[in-house]
Amino acid sequence: MSGAISPKRAKETALLGLGAVTLTLGAAAVLLLLGGYDPTKAAAAMLRGSVGSWNTFVSITLVRAVPLLFAGLAVALAFRAGVWNIGAEGQLYVGAVAGVWVALTFTDLPGPFLITAALTASIVAGGVWALVPTLMKLRLGIGEVITTILMNFVGIYLAAWMVHGPLQERRGVFPQTDRIVDAARLPELISGTRLHLGFALALVLAGVLAFVLKRTRFGFHLRAVGASPAAAAAAGRIDPNRVILVTFLASGAIAGLAGGVEVTGLTYALYEDLSDGWGYTAIAVALLGGLRPGGVVVTAIFFGALQAGAGAMQRDAGIPAAWVDVVEALVILAVLGLDRIRAARAGYHRGEEAQ
Amino acid sequence: MSQIELALFLESAVRLGIPLALAAMGETITERSGVINIGLEGSIIAGALGGALGAIALEGAGLGLAFGALAGLLVALVFAVFAIGLGADQIITGTAVTIGGLGMTGAVYQVLFGANGMELSVPTLAPVTIPWLSEIPVVGSALFAQAPTAYFAYVMAPISWYVLFKTAWGLELRATGEAPVAAEAAGVRVRVVRFSATLFGGAMAGIAGAHLALAHAGAFAENMSAGKGFIAIAVVALGRWNPIIVLFAALFFGAASALQFLLQALGFDLAYQIFLSFPYILTLAALAGWVGKSQAPAALGLPWEPNR
Numbered sequence: 033m034s035g036a037i038s039p040k041r042a043k044e045t046a047l048l049g050l051g052a053v054t055l056t057l058g059a060a061a062v063l064l065l066l067g068g069y070d071p072t073k074a075a076a077a078m079l080r081g082s083v084g085s086w087n088t089f090v091s092i093t094l095v096r097a098v099p100l101l102f103a104g105l106a107v108a109l110a111f112r113a114g115v116w117n118i119g120a121e122g123q124l125y126v127g128a129v130a131g132v133w134v135a136l137t138f139t140d141l142p143g144p145f146l147i148t149a150a151l152t153a154s155i156v157a158g159g160v161w162a163l164v165p166t167l168m169k170l171r172l173g174i175g176e177v178i179t180t181i182l183m184n185f186v187g188i189y190l191a192a193w194m195v196h197g198p199l200q201e202r203r204g205v206f207p208q209t210d211r212i213v214d215a216a217r218l219p220e221l222i223s224g225t226r227l228h229l230g231f232a233l234a235l236v237l238a239g240v241l242a243f244v245l246k247r248t249r250f251g252f253h254l255r256a257v258g259a260s261p262a263a264a265a266a267a268g269r270i271d272p273n274r275v276i277l278v279t280f281l282a283s284g285a286i287a288g289l290a291g292g293v294e295v296t297g298l299t300y301a302l303y304e305d306l307s308d309g310w311g312y313t314a315i316a317v318a319l320l321g322g323l324r325p326g327g328v329v330v331t332a333i334f335f336g337a338l339q340a341g342a343g344a345m346q347r348d349a350g351i352p353a354a355w356v357d358v359v360e361a362l363v364i365l366a367v368l369g370l371d372r373i374r375a376a377r378a379g380y381h382r383g384e385e386a387q
Numbered sequence: 388m389s390q391i392e393l394a395l396f397l398e399s400a401v402r403l404g405i406p407l408a409l410a411a412m413g414e415t416i417t418e419r420s421g422v423i424n425i426g427l428e429g430s431i432i433a434g435a436l437g438g439a440l441g442a443i444a445l446e447g448a449g450l451g452l453a454f455g456a457l458a459g460l461l462v463a464l465v466f467a468v469f470a471i472g473l474g475a476d477q478i479i480t481g482t483a484v485t486i487g488g489l490g491m492t493g494a495v496y497q498v499l500f501g502a503n504g505m506e507l508s509v510p511t512l513a514p515v516t517i518p519w520l521s522e523i524p525v526v527g528s529a530l531f532a533q534a535p536t537a538y539f540a541y542v543m544a545p546i547s548w549y550v551l552f553k554t555a556w557g558l559e560l561r562a563t564g565e566a567p568v569a570a571e572a573a574g575v576r577v578r579v580v581r582f583s584a585t586l587f588g589g590a591m592a593g594i595a596g597a598h599l600a601l602a603h604a605g606a607f608a609e610n611m612s613a614g615k616g617f618i619a620i621a622v623v624a625l626g627r628w629n630p631i632i633v634l635f636a637a638l639f640f641g642a643a644s645a646l647q648f649l650l651q652a653l654g655f656d657l658a659y660q661i662f663l664s665f666p667y668i669l670t671l672a673a674l675a676g677w678v679g680k681s682q683a684p685a686a687l688g689l690p691w692e693p694n695r
Contacts, residue, residue, distance in 0.1 A: 067498045181617045185667040193660035315482050352497040357490025364483035368475035
């Protein structure tokens with residue numbers, strides 16, 4: 033499976049994204065009407081719950097965007113190299129488990145060290161979780177789509193076992209861990225809001241990835257392997273296996289960090305249903321962002337707003353949150369459809385075969 | 388361990404394996420045509436809702452199955468239009484179809500039955516006991532006192548195998564999955580073959596979903612497919628893209644899921660969540676143990692455009 037979605041220039045990505053969002057909102061309005069809801073009420077609740085005020089935007093939308101941002105970057109990086117890492121969900125969960133474990137165990141460490149240790153543990157755990165599918169791909173030739181999905185289930189059950197078993201809170205009543213000590217918590221980014229340092233870390237990471245992809249030798253190799261592993265090996269004397277190994281592990285590590293940041297920045301404890309399918313939403317985020325780190329930042333905030341708005345829609349307009357999943361799916365399909373139509377037209381204008 | 392415990396274990400193994408077998412056999416045909424449909428989960432959940440609604444509306448579980456198949460097929464049609472018609476990436480399209488299928492069924496269910504999802508009473512698909520065969524010691528009652536969908540799965544395995552490997556149509560299907568360019572040159576209509584194979588896979592997944600709602604639960608619940616579409620895709624690889632081995636692979640996964648009952652009977656006291664992760668770990672191990680690279684259709688997952 034080679035990367036059929038080619039990253040485009042920023043302007044093209046933006047136009048494609050806007051077109052897809054417009055199409056999707058139109059389709060969603062029609063569906064809501066069919067479901068017997070009032071689309072204007074839904075839209076009003078959605079806007080109020082996501083960008084209704086500065087505090088709503090910062091404390092709800094941006095906070096919701098943080099895990100999507102990390103996981104979206106993880107997926108975008110992998111997809112750019114033609115690595116189909118569908119395993120961000122599981123990597124996120126084991127990252128959260130490792131982060132919480134360190135934060136609960138090494139409480140004697142001074143704050144900055146404890147936080148660093150917890151986040152490092154989540155990075156390592158995510159990488160280790162990606163290592164199994166990586167080795168199965170490179171050594172045994174087993175496609176990573178299947179293996180990363182299987183690893184998701186194992187990761188989710190691992191986290192569930194932890195909060196019911198070894199890491200369950202002291203009284204043993206609720207399926208969650210104890211809350212981590214203050215020293216292990218990420219500081220808030222804007223005082224008086226819930227936005228934590230994790231958001232800034234994600235922005236820095238996006239910048240670093242953009243630089244690596246664009247300006248470094250490894251980034252060039254990664255993009256070459258994504259375009260065609262065989263051609264990269266033949267023409268550029270690149271070792272595709274090495275590039276795939278490094279990219280896959282880095283992708284898993286970033287997804288693991290998503291879990292670590294969530295527990296140290298927001299929840300301060302591990303819960304069984306920590307993630308609301310963020311690892312899968314991340315695929316939509318990465319795709320809509322044109323697989324470019326800058327684009328991922330924009331789309332993660334957009335999806336953060338969607339999820340924040342969904343809560344308000346359910347509360348104020350009585351519209352089930354499941355509708356947001358429908359919107360997510362429509363966004364992906366609209367991007368795919370518009371991308372294919374654009375590609376066909378481009379081919380036509382150049383008098384070539386549409387590829 | 389007593390005879391009763393063993394019989395109970397085998398019965399659960401088959402019961403848990405059947406929906407996977409149905410979905411995985413359909414996906415085997417789809418993948419043989421060169422298309423990997425990870426939107427299968429969407430077809431299964433649509434089949435579950437369609438099956439439940441059909442059974443209520445028509446007051447019959449059997450007709451519910453037909454509705455489930457139709458619902459699964461319609462979801463696969465969305466996938467096919469994008470992934471085959473427009474040539475969009477199959478993995479991303481499949482992800483969208485899964486997310487959308489889970490969301491849409493949840494939304495429709497809540498529109499029809501209210502925010503809390505009033506309890507549905509769905510006509511159930513009763514087990515049918517086959518005389519003689521069900522009296523075979525140990526395995527008889529496990530295999531031959533199941534819902535009718537189980538017998539459908541037993542019959543579909545050899546039929547699919549025969550069509551796939553012994554008929555001209557099966558040859559065209561496999562050629563489409565191995566070398567679409569050559570197949571097209573030989574006069575095979577690649578897109579038509581891929582469309583049909585994908586819709587067939589969707590219908591089978593829909594039946595699997597209807598089985599979950601009608602034979603297992605006697606109800607519909609949001610997200611009741613619980614990842615079975617993804618597992619079915621792993622089962623296809625485990626079954627080496629051969630419908631008969633796929634049936635056994637699905638039963639293997641069912642057995643791994645039922646292991647919980649057996650191990651508890653034998654006195655192993657492990658956490659529930661560890662038991663739940665067993666089938667996934669065993670499937671990973673089995674994949675690593677005996678699936679080679681050469682097994683998958685060569686053009687699996689590659690978008691294809693006709694040579695105009």
